[in-house]
Amino acid sequence: xxxxxxxxxxxKSLFDKYFGFLNPKQRxxxxxxxxxxxxxxxxxxxxxxxxxxxxxxxxxxxxxANSDFLPENADILLPLMQNTLKNGNSAEIREVLxxxxxxxxxxxxxxxxxxxxxxxxxxxxxxxQTLGESARDIWAGTFHSICVRILxxxxxxxxxxxxxxxxxxxxxxxxxxxxxxxxxxxxxxLPVKSALNAISKAKENDRxxxxxxxxxxxxxFLHNVARVYEVYQTRLKSANALDFDDIIMLTNRxxxxxxxVLNKYKxxxxxxxxxxxxxxxxxxxxxxxxxxxxxxxxxxxxxxxQSIYSFRGATVENILGFDREYQNAKIIRLxxxxxxxxxxxxAANGIIENNVGRKGKELxxxxxxxxxxxxxxxxxQAEEAEFICETIREKVAKGAKYSDFAVLYRVNALSNSLETxxxxxxxxxxxxxxxxxxxxxxxxxxxxxxxxIANPSDSVRLRRIxxxxxxxxxxxxxxxxxxLATENDVSMFSVIExxxxxxxxxxxxxxxxxxxxxxxxxxDFSKTHTLPETVxxxxxxxxxxxxxxxxxxxxxxxxxxxxxxxxxxxxxxTAENPTLSEFLNELALVSDLDGYETDNDxxxxxxxxxxxxxxxxTVFIPGFEEGLxxxxxxSFGSDREIEEERRLAYVAxxxxxxxxxxxxxxxxxxxxxxxxxxxxxxxDEIPQSVCEHHSKEQKRSAFxxxxxxxxxxxxxxxxIWNKPKPEKASVEVFDEGSVVMHPMFGKGEVLxxxxxxxxxLYEIEFANGSIKRLMGNFAKLKKC
DNA sequence: GCTGGACATTTTTTT
DNA sequence: AATGTCCAGC
Numbered sequence: 001x002x003x004x005x006x007x008x009x010x011x012k013s014l015f016d017k018y019f020g021f022l023n024p025k026q027r028x029x030x031x032x033x034x035x036x037x038x039x040x041x042x043x044x045x046x047x048x049x050x051x052x053x054x055x056x057x058x059x060x061x062x063x064x065a066n067s068d069f070l071p072e073n074a075d076i077l078l079p080l081m082q083n084t085l086k087n088g089n090s091a092e093i094r095e096v097l098x099x100x101x102x103x104x105x106x107x108x109x110x111x112x113x114x115x116x117x118x119x120x121x122x123x124x125x126x127x128x129q130t131l132g133e134s135a136r137d138i139w140a141g142t143f144h145s146i147c148v149r150i151l152x153x154x155x156x157x158x159x160x161x162x163x164x165x166x167x168x169x170x171x172x173x174x175x176x177x178x179x180x181x182x183x184x185x186x187x188x189x190l191p192v193k194s195a196l197n198a199i200s201k202a203k204e205n206d207r208x209x210x211x212x213x214x215x216x217x218x219x220x221f222l223h224n225v226a227r228v229y230e231v232y233q234t235r236l237k238s239a240n241a242l243d244f245d246d247i248i249m250l251t252n253r254x255x256x257x258x259x260x261v262l263n264k265y266k267x268x269x270x271x272x273x274x275x276x277x278x279x280x281x282x283x284x285x286x287x288x289x290x291x292x293x294x295x296x297x298x299x300x301x302x303x304x305x306q307s308i309y310s311f312r313g314a315t316v317e318n319i320l321g322f323d324r325e326y327q328n329a330k331i332i333r334l335x336x337x338x339x340x341x342x343x344x345x346x347a348a349n350g351i352i353e354n355n356v357g358r359k360g361k362e363l364x365x366x367x368x369x370x371x372x373x374x375x376x377x378x379x380x381q382a383e384e385a386e387f388i389c390e391t392i393r394e395k396v397a398k399g400a401k402y403s404d405f406a407v408l409y410r411v412n413a414l415s416n417s418l419e420t421x422x423x424x425x426x427x428x429x430x431x432x433x434x435x436x437x438x439x440x441x442x443x444x445x446x447x448x449x450x451x452x453i454a455n456p457s458d459s460v461r462l463r464r465i466x467x468x469x470x471x472x473x474x475x476x477x478x479x480x481x482x483x484l485a486t487e488n489d490v491s492m493f494s495v496i497e498x499x500x501x502x503x504x505x506x507x508x509x510x511x512x513x514x515x516x517x518x519x520x521x522x523x524d525f526s527k528t529h530t531l532p533e534t535v536x537x538x539x540x541x542x543x544x545x546x547x548x549x550x551x552x553x554x555x556x557x558x559x560x561x562x563x564x565x566x567x568x569x570x571x572x573x574t575a576e577n578p579t580l581s582e583f584l585n586e587l588a589l590v591s592d593l594d595g596y597e598t599d600n601d602x603x604x605x606x607x608x609x610x611x612x613x614x615x616x617x618t619v620f621i622p623g624f625e626e627g628l629x630x631x632x633x634x635s636f637g638s639d640r641e642i643e644e645e646r647r648l649a650y651v652a653x654x655x656x657x658x659x660x661x662x663x664x665x666x667x668x669x670x671x672x673x674x675x676x677x678x679x680x681x682x683x684d685e686i687p688q689s690v691c692e693h694h695s696k697e698q699k700r701s702a703f704x705x706x707x708x709x710x711x712x713x714x715x716x717x718x719x720i721w722n723k724p725k726p727e728k729a730s731v732e733v734f735d736e737g738s739v740v741m742h743p744m745f746g747k748g749e750v751l752x753x754x755x756x757x758x759x760x761l762y763e764i765e766f767a768n769g770s771i772k773r774l775m776g777n778f779a780k781l782k783k784c
Numbered sequence: 785g786c787t788g789g790a791c792a793t794t795t796t797t798t799t
Numbered sequence: 800a801a802t803g804t805c806c807a808g809c
Contacts, residue, residue: 114798115799116798116799117798119798142799143799144798144799169797245799248799276798279798308796309797309798311795311797312799410795410796411794411795411796412794412795413794413795413800413801416801433797436797470786474786475785477785588799589799607795607796607797608796609795609797610796610797610798612798631796633795669800670794670800671794671801672794672800672801
């Protein structure tokens with residue numbers, strides 16, 4: 001029998017060599033797989049790498065690295081191990097270590113929870129790189145996608161049907177508006193927005209309408225909220241719909257009411273990992289705690305200093321109190337930063353150390369100090385924007401790429417003046433965020449049609465489109481339909497279908513039945529045609545496209561709608577089960593169009609919030625001013641709020657790798673008011689030794705006059721850089737008059753070819769005389 | 785039922 | 800400044 005100590009130290013050395021690209025702290029996090037673990041991962045500390053390798057370790061080697069278990073064949077293994085330690089490459093070490101594995105977990109027993117689809121996607125990709133095929137079985141996804149997966153199997157226990165729909169904030173708002181009206185509460189007593197917020201907050205805290213009513217006491221407002229909440233919940237249920245918060249809350253409910261179901265999942269998941277734990281709300285942390293109860297093999301990763309979503313219900317307390325909730329939790333701090341130069345870190349540390357409620361961390365780096373932080377005062381935002389552009393231009397002239405730069409602002413409202421300057425200076429840029437694709441009116445309308453086609457009892461979506469385009473079916477009629485539906489306990493759609501039967505609807509019965517027929521025809525169409533065909537049929541047959549064509553800004557909306565056809569086509573090609581309802585399910589949890597992450601060379605403009613997790617060689621922060629950053633609403637900022645603003649500043653500063661510019665103007669125009677503003681207090685918190693104040697060398701007169709630039713020249717804006725056109729050379733382009741072959745419709749002649757959103761819209765007359773409009777990227781056309 | 789003009793509103797937003 | 804929402808009058 002071989003010496004246990006020798007075996008284990010050899011094994012340890014092998015592990016350290018295999019994970020040699022990690023620093024000791026990172027390695028410790030990777031090895032500590034049993035028991036609760038909190039990884040406090042500072043900005044740029046290699047968090048993703050740690051998570052991916054920790055999961056790989058769990059699956060490949062189990063607890064081997066931290067266990068002194070001696071396998072039976074240890075004496076045979078040891079020489080092999082010693083030899084591999086001396087001469088082996090990474091792959092060979094891996095094979096040897098696999099032989100030493102101690103209870104490695106099957107991939108499907110690992111649950112990895114993220115907040116964004118983007119993060120989930122990144123994890124999946126990187127896990128696939130390290131683990132290959134088997135990575136597919138890991139449960140990696142967002143809180144919402146994982147809960148939806150669970151609910152689709154069990155929600156019938158709660159009285160919903162398993163094919164439930166998911167309502168977004170907009171749908172919910174509509175529903176609440178209706179309810180407030182019905183209950184005669186009045187918008188002034190309870191604005192829809194406050195109701196929505198209050199209900200959402202309740203759900204984030206896993207509280208039911210009854211809980212809220214109980215606690216409301218004599219408070220009129222809270223009482224009204226509770227009443228609305230109650231009805232809202234009933235209404236959602238009868239529409240068989242969940243809102244975003246329900247997805248989490250009802251999973252909690254399912255687990256509370258059906259312990260056998262919970263046990264099933266508790267047994268199933270041996271290892272749980274939660275990313276961005278500082279962004280969890282109480283409902284989510286409850287859920288984790290329920291699932292982790294068995295072995296408490298739960299690892300949460302996050303950074304209390306980067307908690308910037310409290311307005312969405314996230315609570316720093318989850319991460320601050322982790323070691324209280326999970327007894328004997330191990331805490332590992334990742335403080336070595338691999339991203340930023342020394343001075344930038346000193347600035348970041350200087351800012352964040354003013355916060356009181358934190359776990360405490362200090363980033364350090366082996367990198368040199370680098371440049372000082374550039375602080376510059378300008379008179380107007382036009383000058384500020386121009387300064388940014390000029391600086392970028394100079395650096396590009398010296399060899400930088402446009403994509404090395406980011407401009408990060410506190411509020412979207414700042415993007416306008418920046419955009420104006422970028423257009424004027426002809427610098428390529430891309431604005432991230434703002435209005436998102438699936439939130440656009442035209443997209444929501446078409447999706448509403450598709451939802452109604454898939455499920456006619458979806459009354460909220462039905463209301464949305466019943467009179468869009470105009471069909472002379474007004475609010476009074478719709479209200480009548482709604483009350484008839486409630487009275488007779490049928491869906492609104494069935495009332496519409498049988499409009500003739502109801503006396504009250506006599507006058508509009510023809511219009512209503514026409515509408516019902518339209519929906520039914522489209523529904524039949526969808527059963528015999530592909531998804532993109534259905535989408536495009538909806539756009540045409542409902543008259544929606546014609547309506548857009550007549551609108552003033554209709555062209556862009558038309559492009560968006562056609563983009564939706566493209567995304568349906570993409571889905572049809574890639575999804576396992578490309579049905580209409582699957583498509584809608586997928587979109588419900590997706591916030592923006594994928595593939596819009598640009599790899600083309602342009603400057604990134606975005607809010608600090610959306611920059612979290614990203615890095616850029618050079619970062620500009622315009623509007624680093626009191627009142628704007630930290631932002632102050634009319635109410636005085638509480639300490640809590642200031643601390644969150646400070647964390648936001650910390651996030652902003654730590655995005656920069658080499659250069660950081662903090663800009664402020666004396667004179668800022670915001671929301672139609674011009675105000676004098678002082679430099680941000682956060683600037684004073686940065687050690688002056690790492691700062692460089694640039695004097696304003698410009699005289700204020702003529703310069704700023706010239707920069708008063710009319711932003712109405714949006715023609716230019718849209719032409720050049722605004723929408724990065726996907727440069728695709730893969731698809732052949734056809735001119736008017738050419739004869740083409742379509743796989744389904746056969747031979748046809750191109751009547752017109754209109755470039756559109758990186759694609760070409762063709763109007764083609766086919767041999768049978770029909771004229772179709774098709775998108776080039778998806779039509780699979782061939783030259784004849 | 786539709787339209788136009790008054791009126792308010794304006795942080796951040798992973799799902 | 801810019802955009803969405805509401806309501807009165809047609």
